[in-house]
Amino acid sequence: MATAANAVETAFPEAVSAIRSDGKEKVTGTGRYTADLTLTGQLHAAFRYTDHPSARLLKVDVSKAKAVPGVIAVVTNADVPDVKYGGMVQDRYLFAKDTVRFEGDIIAGVAATTEAIARHAASLIEVDYEVLPSISDFVKAMDPSSPLVHADWEDYSRNEDLGSNGNTLGYSTIVKGDADAAMAGADVVVKGRYFTDPVQGVPIEPRAILAQWNGDKVTVWTSSQVPFAARAGVALTMGVTESQVRIIVPLLGGGFGAKCDFHFEGHVAALARKANRPVKLVFTRREEFFAVGHRREGMLIELETGARADGTLVARRGRLVLDSGAYCGEGGFFAQMAAMHACGPYKIENINIESYLNYSNNQPSSSIRAPTAPQVCWALEQHMDHLARELGMDPVDLRRHTLVEEGAEGPTRQVFDRIGMKETLELAAERIGYGQVLPDDEAIGFASGWWPCFAVPSGAYVKFNPDGTATIITGAQENGSGSVMAMPQFVAEELGMRAEDISIVYQDTDVAPWDMGSSGSQTTFNSVRAVLDAAVDVRNQLIAAAADLLEAAPEDLEMAEGTIRVKGTPTKNVAIAEITAGGTFHGRGSGPLPESPPVQAEGCVGRLGNESFLAPQFFTHAVRVKLDRDTGVARVLQVAAAHESGRVLNPIGANGQVYGGVVMGIGQALSEGTQLDADGRQRNPGLLDYKLVTCSDAPRIDIDWVEINTPNAGPRGSKGIGEPPSVPTAGAIANALTQLIGSPVTTLPMTPERVWAVANGVAQ
Amino acid sequence: MKIETTLTVNGFNYLVDIDPHATLSRTVRDAIGLTGTKEGCDDSECGACMMLIDGKPVNSCSYLALQAEGTAITTVEGLAIGDELSPLQKSFLSCGGVQCGFCTPGMLISATALLADNPHPTEADVRIGLSGNLCRCTGYDGIVKAVLEAAQVSS
Numbered sequence: 050m051a052t053a054a055n056a057v058e059t060a061f062p063e064a065v066s067a068i069r070s071d072g073k074e075k076v077t078g079t080g081r082y083t084a085d086l087t088l089t090g091q092l093h094a095a096f097r098y099t100d101h102p103s104a105r106l107l108k109v110d111v112s113k114a115k116a117v118p119g120v121i122a123v124v125t126n127a128d129v130p131d132v133k134y135g136g137m138v139q140d141r142y143l144f145a146k147d148t149v150r151f152e153g154d155i156i157a158g159v160a161a162t163t164e165a166i167a168r169h170a171a172s173l174i175e176v177d178y179e180v181l182p183s184i185s186d187f188v189k190a191m192d193p194s195s196p197l198v199h200a201d202w203e204d205y206s207r208n209e210d211l212g213s214n215g216n217t218l219g220y221s222t223i224v225k226g227d228a229d230a231a232m233a234g235a236d237v238v239v240k241g242r243y244f245t246d247p248v249q250g251v252p253i254e255p256r257a258i259l260a261q262w263n264g265d266k267v268t269v270w271t272s273s274q275v276p277f278a279a280r281a282g283v284a285l286t287m288g289v290t291e292s293q294v295r296i297i298v299p300l301l302g303g304g305f306g307a308k309c310d311f312h313f314e315g316h317v318a319a320l321a322r323k324a325n326r327p328v329k330l331v332f333t334r335r336e337e338f339f340a341v342g343h344r345r346e347g348m349l350i351e352l353e354t355g356a357r358a359d360g361t362l363v364a365r366r367g368r369l370v371l372d373s374g375a376y377c378g379e380g381g382f383f384a385q386m387a388a389m390h391a392c393g394p395y396k397i398e399n400i401n402i403e404s405y406l407n408y409s410n411n412q413p414s415s416s417i418r419a420p421t422a423p424q425v426c427w428a429l430e431q432h433m434d435h436l437a438r439e440l441g442m443d444p445v446d447l448r449r450h451t452l453v454e455e456g457a458e459g460p461t462r463q464v465f466d467r468i469g470m471k472e473t474l475e476l477a478a479e480r481i482g483y484g485q486v487l488p489d490d491e492a493i494g495f496a497s498g499w500w501p502c503f504a505v506p507s508g509a510y511v512k513f514n515p516d517g518t519a520t521i522i523t524g525a526q527e528n529g530s531g532s533v534m535a536m537p538q539f540v541a542e543e544l545g546m547r548a549e550d551i552s553i554v555y556q557d558t559d560v561a562p563w564d565m566g567s568s569g570s571q572t573t574f575n576s577v578r579a580v581l582d583a584a585v586d587v588r589n590q591l592i593a594a595a596a597d598l599l600e601a602a603p604e605d606l607e608m609a610e611g612t613i614r615v616k617g618t619p620t621k622n623v624a625i626a627e628i629t630a631g632g633t634f635h636g637r638g639s640g641p642l643p644e645s646p647p648v649q650a651e652g653c654v655g656r657l658g659n660e661s662f663l664a665p666q667f668f669t670h671a672v673r674v675k676l677d678r679d680t681g682v683a684r685v686l687q688v689a690a691a692h693e694s695g696r697v698l699n700p701i702g703a704n705g706q707v708y709g710g711v712v713m714g715i716g717q718a719l720s721e722g723t724q725l726d727a728d729g730r731q732r733n734p735g736l737l738d739y740k741l742v743t744c745s746d747a748p749r750i751d752i753d754w755v756e757i758n759t760p761n762a763g764p765r766g767s768k769g770i771g772e773p774p775s776v777p778t779a780g781a782i783a784n785a786l787t788q789l790i791g792s793p794v795t796t797l798p799m800t801p802e803r804v805w806a807v808a809n810g811v812a813q
Numbered sequence: 814m815k816i817e818t819t820l821t822v823n824g825f826n827y828l829v830d831i832d833p834h835a836t837l838s839r840t841v842r843d844a845i846g847l848t849g850t851k852e853g854c855d856d857s858e859c860g861a862c863m864m865l866i867d868g869k870p871v872n873s874c875s876y877l878a879l880q881a882e883g884t885a886i887t888t889v890e891g892l893a894i895g896d897e898l899s900p901l902q903k904s905f906l907s908c909g910g911v912q913c914g915f916c917t918p919g920m921l922i923s924a925t926a927l928l929a930d931n932p933h934p935t936e937a938d939v940r941i942g943l944s945g946n947l948c949r950c951t952g953y954d955g956i957v958k959a960v961l962e963a964a965q966v967s968s
Contacts, residue, residue: 075914078849302915529913
C-alpha cells in the first residue's frame with residue numbers, strides 16, 4: 050500500500066487526490082486523440098525512408114510515385130525552405146538533402162487519398178546512393194581516424210559551450226580537487242566498466258499529426274509533449290512566423306520524453322501546403338521504434354573510486370561515452386547531465402569525470418524520462434556495492450556514511466539545504482524488510498539517486514465567467530501523467546471555491562502563453578507557479594471590487610466558500626457570482642523563477658546549466674529479486690520506493706508516477722533493449738521482440754514519501770516527480786542479482802542470457 | 814471489390830461496404846465512426862484494440878470485419894450502462910487506473926470479459942487475465958486495484 054503521508058514533518062496540510070477531469074472521456078471512449086480526428090478532404094501521408102543508414106544521395110526520382118492515381122503531393126528537400134533545425138546544434142534537415150545518417154532519415158513524403166496508396170507510392174520513389182561506412186560503434190566514433198558523421202560540423206550553428214570536436218558533439222568535465230593524488234592515497238580502490246543498450250520510450254499511442262493550411266496560416270493537431278517547441282519548428286522549417294502556426298494537442302497517449310522536441314509536424318505541414326488539402330500522418334509501431342529521434346542512449350561508463358577504510362569517498366574518476374546517434378536533437382546537455390549522475394548524491398572529496406557525447410549512424414538520442422540518469426545510476430550503484438564488498442561493509446551502511454545531507458557539498462560544491470536523501474534510504478530499508486532471512490534464490494538490492502528541478506518561465510490566465518465559475522488557461526501540456534489535472538484544485542484553494550467550478554484550457558498555442566511543455570518533470574514546478582500567480586492577480590481584482598460593495602478595506606476581506614467576506618464576520622459577504630456577473634475579471638501570472646544554487650565549478654568544462662541541481666529530488670529503491678539459476682530468469686517480487694520530492698500536492702498523481710516509473714525501470718533492467726546490427730539498423734523494432742513488462746510480470750510496489758520543506762522549491766514546497774521513479778530500479782535489481790550469482794552483470798539490460806552467462810562464467 | 818455487410822456494434826446495426834481484408838478495428842473506427850477503440854501496434858501485441866465478440870475479447874486489429882458479421886460486437890463505447898459508468902469504469906478512475914488513457918479501452922474490455930468469466934478473481938487472476946494488454950503509464954497497479962474493487966462492488 051502506498052502511504053502518502055509517511056512524513057518526516059507533519060507541518061503540511063493533508064493533500065487531496067484529484068480525480069482526472071479528462072477521466073470520463075477516457076473511460077467511455079469519447080475522448081479524441083490525434084489519430085481519431087478527420088477533416089473533410091483529408092489525405093494520408095507516408096514517408097520514404099533511406100535504404101542505407103549512411104550514404105550520399107546521388108539521385109531522387111519521384112516521377113513513378115507522382116503517377117500513381119490518388120497521389121496528390123510528393124515532397125522532397127527541394128520543395129521546402131533550405132534550413133536546418135535542432136536545439137543546441139542545427140544539424141538536421143526535414144527531408145534529407147545530400148546525405149542520410151541513420152535508417153530513419155526521410156527522403157520524401159507522399160500525400161494520397163488513402164494510406165495504402167501513400168505507402169505504395171512512397172515505395173516507388175527511386176533513389177541512387179553512394180553508400181558510406183556506417184559508424185554504429187559510438188565509442189570508436191571518437192577515434193581521430195573515424196569518418197565524420199557530419200563532415201561539415203564546423204559550419205553548423207551551435208551552442209559553443211558544447212565543446213564540439215568532430216564526432217564528439219558534446220564534451221563535459223567535472224573537476225573537484227585532485228582526484229589523481231587522492232586516488233593514489235586511498236586505502237581501497239575499485240574500478241568498474243559498464244555498457245548499456247539503447248532503450249525506447251514506447252508510448253502506447255503511436256504518434257499522429259494532422260495539418261491544415263488556411264491561407265498563410267497552418268493549424269497542426271499533433272501528439273506532442275511540447276506544443277510550443279513544435280510551433281517554433283514548424284515556423285522555422287516552413288519559413289513562416291510563429292504567429293502563423295497554431296499547434297493543438299488533442300488527448301495525448303503517453304510520451305515519456307519520446308514525444309518531446311519538434312519532430313514530424315514540419316513534414317506533414319509541408320505535404321499539406323503542397324497538396325493544398327489537410328494531411329494526416331499516423332505512425333506504425335515499427336516507425337514508432339526506428340524513425341523517431343528519441344531513445345535512451347547507449348552508454349559506456351567507466352568508474353573508479355578510492356575510499357578510506359571507514360568508507361569515506363576520497364576520489365572518483367570516471368569516463369563516460371554516450372551515443373548521440375545521428376543528430377543532436379535536444380540531447381546536447383546529456384554529457385554534462387551524465388557526469389553529474391556519475392558523481393551521484395554522494396560526498397566525494399576529489400572528482401575528475403570526463404563525459405563525451407558522440408555522433409554515430411544510430412537512431413538519434415534525446416530525452417527519455419530522466420535522460421542519462423537510469424543508465425549511470427545503474428552503473429554507479431553497482432560500483433558502490435562493489436566498493437562496499439571490498440571494504441567489507443554492508444552496502445546500506447556505506448550509503449549511510451556517504452550520501453549527502455543538509456550542509457554537505459555536491460560535486461560542484463553546491464551546498465545542500467534541507468533535504469531528505471538519507472531518509473529515503475532508511476524508509477526503503479525498513480519497508481523492504483532489510484535484514485530478514487531470505488531463501489537461497491532471493492536477495493535484496495538497493496540503489497539511490499537524484500534528479501534536478503528545472504526552473505523555466507511559464508504563463509497562465511485565470512478568467513472568471515459571469516456565473517462565478519472560473520477557467521484556467523495554461524500553456525502547460527498534459528502527457529497522461531495528470532500533472533495539469535490538479536490545477537483546478539490548487540486554484541480553488543487559493544480562491545475559496547470548489548474545484549468542480551474551475552475548468553481548464555490547455556494544449557493550444559494560440560490560446561495560452563508560452564510554456565516549455567511536458568518535459569523535465571516541470572509542469573507542477575513551473576506551470577502551477579504561473580497558475581497560482583494568476584489566481585492571486587484575479588483575487589486581488591475581485592477583492593477590490595467587493596471592497597466597494599461591502600464598504601470594507603481590501604485587506605480586511607478574504608475569499609471563502611464561494612464568497613468574498615469580511616474576515617471574522619462571515620455574514621458580511623458577497624457571492625463571487627454577484628461580482629463577476631457585472632464585469633470582466635481575468636488574472637495573469639508567471640511568478641518569479643527560483644534560482645539555481647551557487648557553485649564553484651571553475652575547473653569544469655561543458656557548462657550548460659546543470660552545474661548545480663535546483664531543488665533536487667532524492668530517492669532510494671530497494672528490491673527483492675528471485676532468480677532461477679538454471680535459466681537466468683530474474684523476477685522482481687517486491688519494490689520499496691522511497692522518494693523525496695518536497696511536498697506531495699496530489700497523491701493519486703504522484704503515486705501513479707512512481708508505480709509507472711518503477712515498472713519502466715524493471716523493463717530497462719531486465720528486458721528492454723534495442724539491438725542494432727553492425728550498420729546501426731534496429732533488429733527488434735516491435736513489441737514482440739522489444740519486451741515491455743506486462744501486468745503479470747509487475748511486482749508489488751510500496752511507496753513512501755519523505756515530505757521535507759525545502760527552501761527555494763516549487764509551488765507550496767513541491768518539487769518534480771515524473772522522471773525520478775524510473776531512475777534507481779535497475780541499479781537496485783543489479784545489486785540483488787550480484788548477491789545471487791557472485792559477480793556483477795555489467796551490461797544492460799540484464800537479460801536471462803546475460804545473467805546466466807555471468808553466473809556460469811561464460812564469456813559474452 | 815467491396816462487400817456489403819451488417820455489423821452489430823453496441824446493439825446498433827450498421828450497414829457497411831468493406832474490403833474483404835478490412836480489419837474490424839479499422840472498420841469500426843473509420844466506417845462506423847466509433848474511435849474509442851485504439852490501435853497501438855496493428856499486430857495483436859499491445860491489446861489497445863480489444864473488443865468483445867459475443868462476450869469474448871479479441872484483438873480487433875487482427876480480426877477481419879467480415880468474420881464479425883452476425884455477432885454482437887462490444888466496444889468501449891458500449892460499456893456504460895445508460896448514462897451511468899460501469900463499476901469498472903468508475904473504479905479505473907478512482908483507483909488511478911487511467912493516465913494517458915490510450916490502453917484504457919482495451920484494458921476495460923479485457924477486464925469486463927475477465928469479470929464476466931470470473932466474478933471473484935484473485936490478484937493473480939487479474940494480473941494473468943490482463944497480461945495481453947500493455948500499459949506504459951500506471952505500472953498496472955491502479956488497473957489491478959480497479960478490477961479487484963469493481964469485483965467487490967458488483968458482488
